Amino acid sequence: MGAMLRKIVEGCLFFLKKQMSSSRATIAGDAKIYWDTKFYNSGTKQSIRIGHNSLVRGGFMIFGHGGDIQVGDNCYIGHNTYIWSAKSIKIGDRVLISHGVNIHDNNSHPVNAEKRHQHFMHMLQKGHPTSGLDLNEKAIVIEDDAWIGFNATILKGITVGKGAIVAACSVVTKDVSPFTIVAGNPAKMVKTISQDSDEQNY
Numbered sequence: 142m143g144a145m146l147r148k149i150v151e152g153c154l155f156f157l158k159k160q161m162s163s164s165r166a167t168i169a170g171d172a173k174i175y176w177d178t179k180f181y182n183s184g185t186k187q188s189i190r191i192g193h194n195s196l197v198r199g200g201f202m203i204f205g206h207g208g209d210i211q212v213g214d215n216c217y218i219g220h221n222t223y224i225w226s227a228k229s230i231k232i233g234d235r236v237l238i239s240h241g242v243n244i245h246d247n248n249s250h251p252v253n254a255e256k257r258h259q260h261f262m263h264m265l266q267k268g269h270p271t272s273g274l275d276l277n278e279k280a281i282v283i284e285d286d287a288w289i290g291f292n293a294t295i296l297k298g299i300t301v302g303k304g305a306i307v308a309a310c311s312v313v314t315k316d317v318s319p320f321t322i323v324a325g326n327p328a329k330m331v332k333t334i335s336q337d338s339d340e341q342n343y
Contacts, residue, residue: 166201170192177220183269184208192216192234199223199240204247205269207278210339219291225249226263228297230280233285239309241292244283247276248297284319304334 165180166189173196176313181190181202188203192214199222201210208226212218219240224230227247232238249272250257263270267273279298282288287301290309302319311328320334 165189166191169195172197189207202226204272205271213285227276229280231281232283233287235286236283238289239291242289244281246281246297247278249276251275304336306334
């Protein structure tokens with residue numbers, strides 16, 4: 142009886158969180174939005190889209206002057222993962238993103254010190270600016286079946302190929318080829334993945 146009650150309560154919590162989030166994101170009916178999920182959306186609810194049967198935690202941010210985040214079907218986004226978009230971040234189907242991951246399609250602030258300070262002051266006083274901001278935005282694509290390990294960072298302009306694995310704590314500054322494992326800072330390929338076997342060591 143205890144397990145059944147727990148399941149009912151959990152279902153109610155998921156429903157409430159989804160209802161609370163529905164004005165800030167477009168969420169598939171069977172997706173699960175955990176209580177620690179946060180949507181910081183300066184755009185429309187179409188700017189963040191969560192696919193079918195995906196389980197989502199962490200934070201999603203759309204900048205005031207633009208941005209787009211798409212999470213595919215059957216994905217997992219871990220606790221304390223933050224996805225920040227000023228251009229476009231597209232996550233495919235069956236992608237696992239562990240806890241503590243950072244994904245940024247932009248520089249977050251201008252490179253010029255004076256403009257950076259102006260940007261900071263604008264955010265404090267008025268929120269994110271809606272125009273006139275150059276953050277050197279470049280789209281990110283994470284293809285189907287990729288796995289991003291905990292505390293990894295994916296920087297702007299990156300494509301992580303189908304079935305690729307980004308090892309824990311890696312910093313990805315270049316494209317990751319399909320069915321490879323990358324590790325380190327900056328991340329480098331350490332191995333290709335055989336699609337026919339379940340290899341345990343790399």
